[in-house]
Amino acid sequence: MHTNASAPRRVAVLGATGSIGASALDVIARHPQRLRATVLAAGRQVDALLALCRLHQPEHAVIADEEGFQALQDGLRDAGLATQAHAGAQALDALVASEACDTVVAAIVGAAGLSSTLAAARAGKRILLANKESLVLAGELVIGAAEAAGAEIVPVDSEHNAIFQCLRSRQTQGDVRRVILTASGGPFRGRDRASLAAVTVAQAVAHPKWSMGPKISVDSATLMNKGLELIEAHHLFALPRQQLDVVVHPQSLVHSLVEFIDGSTLAQLGLPDMRTALAVGLGWPQRLESGVAGLDLMTQGRLDFEAPDTEAFPCLRLAWDALEAGGTAPAVLNAANEVAVSAFLQGRIGFLSIPALVEEALAAVSYAAADTLEALLSADAQARRITQARIDRYALARPA
Structure with missing residues (x-):
């Protein structure tokens, strides 16, 4: 328009x-x-x-x-x-x-x-x-x-907005070797699976870098947020699974990277403030003053990168699986996760029950082609029903 x-x-x-x-x-x-x-x-x-x-x-x-x-x-x-x-x-x-x-x-x-x-x-x-x-x-x-x-x-997700900006230097789709999304690792980065069993709602929503709503904060803590972003990047940039990668970057200053076939890698950096990405969206192709300060690398110090731990945080693996399965599988993943996160936020289930419930839904619902809204909404509703019905099995014991 x-x-x-x-x-x-x-x-x-x-x-x-x-x-x-x-x-x-x-x-x-x-x-x-x-x-x-x-x-x-x-x-x-x-x-x-x-x-x-x-x-x-x-x-x-x-x-x-x-x-x-x-x-x-x-x-x-x-x-x-x-x-x-x-x-x-x-x-x-x-x-x-x-x-x-x-x-x-x-x-x-x-x-x-x-x-x-x-x-x-x-x-x-x-x-x-x-x-x-x-x-x-x-x-x-x-x-x-x-x-x-x-x-x-x-x-306007910071990661996809970074990719959007970096891709503006390419001529054709074939110029891109891979796209690397960065993840902060959330509040529990470096912890093993066993130590996550007793995580509280307050701990899960306390993100170390970004100020976000409760649902997305929990998704960040489970790494499901990064899994959803992988699926999103696949659609936004028409990239197959093999050209998408994730790296954990706790400082949240490098928002994503694009590697080109000539060996160049472009990264977009900035302070963790959503106003930058929103200003890009509102002004593009021009740049707008956003109210966000520039990045002082001297005060920020070092930048770290590490591989994600999909054993401690299986939601990222489940998202990869759903992306590879295709069809309505991502809709099932998303719906089951919404129900499970809601139950966790209400204090009804533990933190590790979120990926367990999502995995059960992915196994229980048969996937179909994703070419009609009816098929997608049907898969969404089925996944919600199944997850809701199974929450009691994971319910936390209530004090007498």
Whole structure:
């Protein structure tokens, strides 16, 4: 979708009340002549959404939970805002596909973000993709829809954004030898499997480098986050399994590397702040001031790299397996993981039960081709049912 070069880019921020939404709005507010937040969407936090509306004065505000519609509408009226209130997934999809925006920050967590991402792709929008589950669950469909409609996907995961930037120096797909995603290793890097049995929720969500929501923090601690990113990279950059690799880099300053056939390796470096990647997505091919400081290598000191430990962190191995199996296997992996992580965050199961439940789901569900949304949603639902039913077997003993 082409925009008038002199008019501000009209941005819909989906998941506006989350950490990525906050970072996106921070960058947008720095460039009032070039960027405008026209649509803000949230899940069920009406008060937080209203606070953002008062600050950014969008044309539209959407609350996913339809029960929050009246409170949203009343709050907007009481604040004297002209912002229109909407509720529900269908309303969001319609807005995303409309003239209300030309750019969509897709930062709704989990499979819930798929519908709006697909709507944006089919409408030919520029998509700043932070919702990795959309591509893990339905990568072929999302990429196919984007290509058919001329939509532009700029990934804002720091790793994929780094690859996006590094790949701009190639001429053809054949110039690339391999892509190496970096992983921080999470809060438990270096620990063996046995020592992870007693990990608490508070320990798992305390990421050493990044400030993230609870679900993605747990995924980072299990290394599932890196597994999902591998599947995402496969779709985003049309790369086969053999050209994808992972290296653990605890400093989180090198965000990913691309190795070319001539022996050159390009890396993108920067401080661990999502605003850099969001500014790339909002301004590309131009660069925007993001509010993030430059990287002082003298103060940062050394950079370390090591192989991931897939015995202590089997989720990464399971993601490799799902990528190789193809079809609906990644959808099964993602769904089982969402259910298992939710149970862990609720204190119902232990940390090591997450990969165990995911592995069981991958073994129990038969895979199909991933060419229709129905097949993918069916695999997703089946994996959720199976995982939910098996959680009791892994339930932690409750104190009397």
